[in-house]
Amino acid sequence: MFYVGLTALTAFFVGLRIPSVHAHGYVQDVVVDSTHYTGYLPYSDPYYNPVPERIIRAIPGNGPVTDLSLIDVQCNGYTDGGVIGSEPAPIYATVAAGDEMHLNWTTWPDSHIGPMITYMALAPSDITEWLPGTDAVWFKVAEAGKAADGTWASTTGLTATDSIYTFTVPATLKPGQYIVRHEIIALHAAFVYPGAQVYPSCIQIEVTGSGIAFPTSFVSFPGAYTADTPGIVYDAYTNTSAYPIPGPAVWSG
Ligand SMILES: *[C@@H]1O[C@H](CO)[C@@H](O)[C@H](O)[C@H]1NC(C)=O
Ligand SMILES: *[C@@H]1O[C@H](CO)[C@@H](O)[C@H](O)[C@H]1NC(C)=O
Numbered sequence: 001m002f003y004v005g006l007t008a009l010t011a012f013f014v015g016l017r018i019p020s021v022h023a024h025g026y027v028q029d030v031v032v033d034s035t036h037y038t039g040y041l042p043y044s045d046p047y048y049n050p051v052p053e054r055i056i057r058a059i060p061g062n063g064p065v066t067d068l069s070l071i072d073v074q075c076n077g078y079t080d081g082g083v084i085g086s087e088p089a090p091i092y093a094t095v096a097a098g099d100e101m102h103l104n105w106t107t108w109p110d111s112h113i114g115p116m117i118t119y120m121a122l123a124p125s126d127i128t129e130w131l132p133g134t135d136a137v138w139f140k141v142a143e144a145g146k147a148a149d150g151t152w153a154s155t156t157g158l159t160a161t162d163s164i165y166t167f168t169v170p171a172t173l174k175p176g177q178y179i180v181r182h183e184i185i186a187l188h189a190a191f192v193y194p195g196a197q198v199y200p201s202c203i204q205i206e207v208t209g210s211g212i213a214f215p216t217s218f219v220s221f222p223g224a225y226t227a228d229t230p231g232i233v234y235d236a237y238t239n240t241s242a243y244p245i246p247g248p249a250v251w252s253g
């Protein structure tokens, strides 16, 4: 009887776990003007000697950040003892202002509905050494959330483009070295805080061109998102109203 009970209990938990056991994801490749830059691959890169040089800052794995007060929410670089997260990558891509960047996500689980959002931040010095910390340096350049028909950017939208997310570097943006902070926020457990799952990627680029435009308001990561930010707590299964994408308005130059 004990064993029957234990088996039933195990089956119960296994059954419960199935919907939440999945692959999550990250940006595995970046394409600019048909040049491919392999992303930081958390399950193979650390085991090479030397470690391959990437334009994306290192991440610990394919999992999310849910505590939005941590530096981890910036680039998915984790806080570990003296380590500060967002560790710079050794190289960067060159992108002309006005060009598209194509970000190739690993296969994204259908359950992980939510918005896709992209920020940029201008490095005050060498991007391969810059840690933004908690400074307000980020501005939003693109966002997509819930469409009028109720479908979501991270699932229906991303599937329709074969897992390639595309955004445009603002054409008038002034040249310089920037971090592109791109994220999916998965909302399948976002009916409470903590619950929303943030999957950020920080991509290092040098923007070229003759633009002179630059935004005037900025947010910080951590800081931009809290439990009270519209769109962080949201019952995606029952709420039929419009979804408020977290963070500031898009700046497009
Ligand atoms: C995205 O990256 C994967 C893994 O490298 C690759 O198999 C796939 O072809 C890429 N997709 C595109 C459209 O480049
Ligand atoms: C639906 O979401 C909106 C935006 O977050 C919120 O203002 C509203 O209260 C939610 N509705 C319900 C019934 O929870």
Ligand SMILES: [Cu+2]
Pocket: 022, 023, 024, 112, 186, 197
């Ligand atoms: Cu997940």
